[in-house]
Amino acid sequence: EIVLTQSPATLSSSPGERATLSCRASQSVGSYLAWYQQKPGQAPRLLIYDTSNRATGIPARFGGSGSGTDFTLTISSLEPEDFAVYYCLQRNNWPITFGQGTRLEIK
């Protein structure tokens, strides 16, 4: 099973700042890495899939990069609604696995 390790566990930032979240895989996942956003009491929402493809309706301030084992989600300028928990997911190998999450909180 591929283990995804997200860092940091918690990121404190302010609106308008740039946020960078990391996801490292225990072995290569090719480009099959996705990112989800989850707010309290809500289901996760797909942001980015296959490393850098934005899902339908996702603002351009969300961007993804990386390959193999190291991936990054960048939010170029934080909006108040971006403070949430973010999860990465790999689908290169069965079973599908999620990271443990990064909490993005307001500083």
Place this chain on the structure above:
Amino acid sequence: QITLEESGPTLVKPTQTLTVTCTFSGFSLTTSGVGVGWIRQPPGKALEWLALVYWNGEVQYSPSLKSRLTITKDTSKNQVVLIMTNMDPMDIATYYCARHTPSNYGAPLDYWGPGTLVTVSS
């Protein structure tokens, strides 16, 4: 418009069997490249993928739970059912279903239901 909704018991007793149903609309499980998966999330914890069924009948399970899980589809009803046996308090979680497509077809787990919280207690 694609929607999914989970339904099932909110409370089960230890050792009982849980049956949760995902009813969806806006897509068909007879279309090539379409699947429906189940994911769960214990309170305050991370997401855990459980199982998935594809349009062609292929199923995949989490290895750690495979012996306890069964996933089935009913294309005439637009439903996917997850059965989990021998429930334990460790299985307390919100159970989500989501549409999924394989890597050569599109995006993974792109539409989700709101989830259903299942508690295990005697």
